[in-house]
Amino acid sequence: MLGSALLYALHLLINQRVLYDVPAPTVTFYTLLAMFATVIPSYFIFDAKQTISVTLWWPILAMAAMTFFSRITLFTGVKHLGGLQTAILGLGELIVTVVLAQLWLGERLSNLQWLGAVLLATNLLLVGFDKFTPEKRMNSGLLSWLNPPSIPSTDIPWQSQP
Numbered sequence: 001m002l003g004s005a006l007l008y009a010l011h012l013l014i015n016q017r018v019l020y021d022v023p024a025p026t027v028t029f030y031t032l033l034a035m036f037a038t039v040i041p042s043y044f045i046f047d048a049k050q051t052i053s054v055t056l057w058w059p060i061l062a063m064a065a066m067t068f069f070s071r072i073t074l075f076t077g078v079k080h081l082g083g084l085q086t087a088i089l090g091l092g093e094l095i096v097t098v099v100l101a102q103l104w105l106g107e108r109l110s111n112l113q114w115l116g117a118v119l120l121a122t123n124l125l126l127v128g129f130d131k132f133t134p135e136k137r138m139n140s141g142l143l144s145w146l147n148p149p150s151i152p153s154t155d156i157p158w159q160s161q162p
Contacts, residue, residue: 028075092124
């Protein structure tokens with residue numbers, strides 16, 4: 001779980017840097033293309049015996065649509081809100097999961113679990129009071145390699161030479 005959290009945080013940081021210059025739909029397209037390029041070869045390598053019938057296509061299409069909407073909303077949130085606020089708002093998924101588990105599966109929460117749910121809901125409400133400050137490019141640090149290359153002012157091809 002710690003590895004997953006670390007990779008998710010790195011994912012948000014990288015996307016926050018990338019989305020500084022690139023629109024969210026473009027990043028979504030390339031992300032889904034990379035996911036497709038990973039899943040299709042995996043299917044043919046590891047599970048080629050399984051056949052897909054016509055009745056199983058609607059869950060696959062529904063999952064693809066949900067993946068698309070989750071990615072585009074994540075990238076739009078990172079671009080307009082920032083990585084931290086988007087990560088906190090992502091905790092709303094837990095609240096939806098708990099509510100659906102109670103309504104659909106008949107699950108019940110203990111008092112300690114209810115306390116955790118109230119704390120999550122409080123965090124979601126506090127995001128609304130946070131002031132968003134636009135990201136400033138840093139030329140140093142772990143993610144400095146994501147910055148666009150700097151071109152010296154004397155190296156521009158159309159610049160007139162004295």
